[in-house]
Amino acid sequence: MNRYRAIQKAAMEYYYKERNKNIHTPEEIRGAFVTGAIWADVNSGLDLNSMAFGEAIQLMKYGDRIRRSGWKDQGKYIWLKAAEIIPCDLCQDPRLKSIADENGGNIETLGTIYMKTEDNKILAGWTPSQADILSNDWTIVR
Structure with missing residues (x-):
C-alpha cells in the first residue's frame, strides 16, 4: 500500500x-x-517527509500546507485555496464589483494553489515546474 x-x-x-x-x-x-x-x-x-507530488497534492486537498525540502527557503510553502462565493460588498476592485453585479451580486471563484514566498508575499495561481512535479521531496508544513 x-x-x-x-x-x-x-x-x-x-x-x-x-x-x-x-x-x-x-x-x-x-x-x-x-x-x-x-x-x-x-x-x-x-514517512511524510519524502512524498511524491501526487501524494502531497492529495494531502493539500485535506487542508495541509506543503513544501519541497529541496527549496532553499524553508519558509516557502503552498496550499490549496478552495472555490468559494464572494459577495459583491467584499469586492474592492471596480472590475470585480462589475462582474459580481452581472452575476447577481456574487463572484464564484475557482480553487487555486497559493504560495507563501520567501519574502512573505502571497502568489495566487502557483504553477509547478517539471522538477517540482517529478520530485519526491515534498513534506507537510507543521
Missing part, C-alpha cells in the same frame, strides 16, 4: 470513529481527515 493510501485509510478510520461525535459540517469532516492523517504520520511510522 503506498503512503497516500495508508494515510487516506487512517484518515477515514479516524473520521468514522469520530463521526458519532456530531461531526457533520465540511470543516469538521476536513478536520477529522487531517487529524487522522497526522495521527498516521506520528503513530504508524509513515
Whole structure:
C-alpha cells in the first residue's frame, strides 16, 4: 500500500470513529481527515517527509500546507485555496464589483494553489515546474 493510501485509510478510520461525535459540517469532516492523517504520520511510522507530488497534492486537498525540502527557503510553502462565493460588498476592485453585479451580486471563484514566498508575499495561481512535479521531496508544513 503506498503512503497516500495508508494515510487516506487512517484518515477515514479516524473520521468514522469520530463521526458519532456530531461531526457533520465540511470543516469538521476536513478536520477529522487531517487529524487522522497526522495521527498516521506520528503513530504508524509513515514517512511524510519524502512524498511524491501526487501524494502531497492529495494531502493539500485535506487542508495541509506543503513544501519541497529541496527549496532553499524553508519558509516557502503552498496550499490549496478552495472555490468559494464572494459577495459583491467584499469586492474592492471596480472590475470585480462589475462582474459580481452581472452575476447577481456574487463572484464564484475557482480553487487555486497559493504560495507563501520567501519574502512573505502571497502568489495566487502557483504553477509547478517539471522538477517540482517529478520530485519526491515534498513534506507537510507543521
